[in-house]
Amino acid sequence: QAKLNAIGDDARAEGEKLAQDILAQGQRKALIHKQKMLGEEANKRMTELTAQKAKAVGEAISEAKAKIISLPDEAKSKMLSQLASDAQAIASEKKIKVDPKYAKLFKGVEGSEVVVEDIGDFGVVIESKDGLMKIDNRLSAVLESKAQSIKPKINKILFEE
The missing domain is CATH 3.30.2320.30 (ATP synthase, E subunit, C-terminal)
Known part of the structure; x- marks a missing residue:
């Protein structure tokens, strides 16, 4: 009986360790996925901001051209x-x-x-x-x-x- 209990305890301990390893691996993957999503969102926002700035600069140049033409x-x-x-x-x-x-x-x-x-x-x-x-x-x-x-x-x- 003691041998069976020891085997059961070892199996439980191994199962808990395996579960903790799987949980830790899942948490690492989730963190990496979260960081990837945040990075993609930051890149998207930076691209949008750059496009808006380029548009504003283009409009300023067009406005300058129009002012020159109207001199x-x-x-x-x-x-x-x-x-x-x-x-x-x-x-x-x-x-x-x-x-x-x-x-x-x-x-x-x-x-x-x-x-x-x-x-x-x-x-x-x-x-x-x-x-x-x-x-x-x-x-x-x-x-x-x-x-x-x-x-x-x-x-x-x-x-x-």
């Missing part, structure tokens, strides 16, 4: 001249394309032929007459090229980062 003619004329100043980078004969909407505001650059052509935006496109060199100084292209340096500044203003 008085005198200011736009000066800006077109500044955008065309890059023509000096092309040593050969060159032509400066300007959109018909803004042609009356553009006075040209010495040594360049002004071509009134639909370029689809405010600004100028400067080309060598042989077509080998081209400088796209339309407002959209300039803003796009400056976007990487502009975006952190806009983020700082909008989000105090």
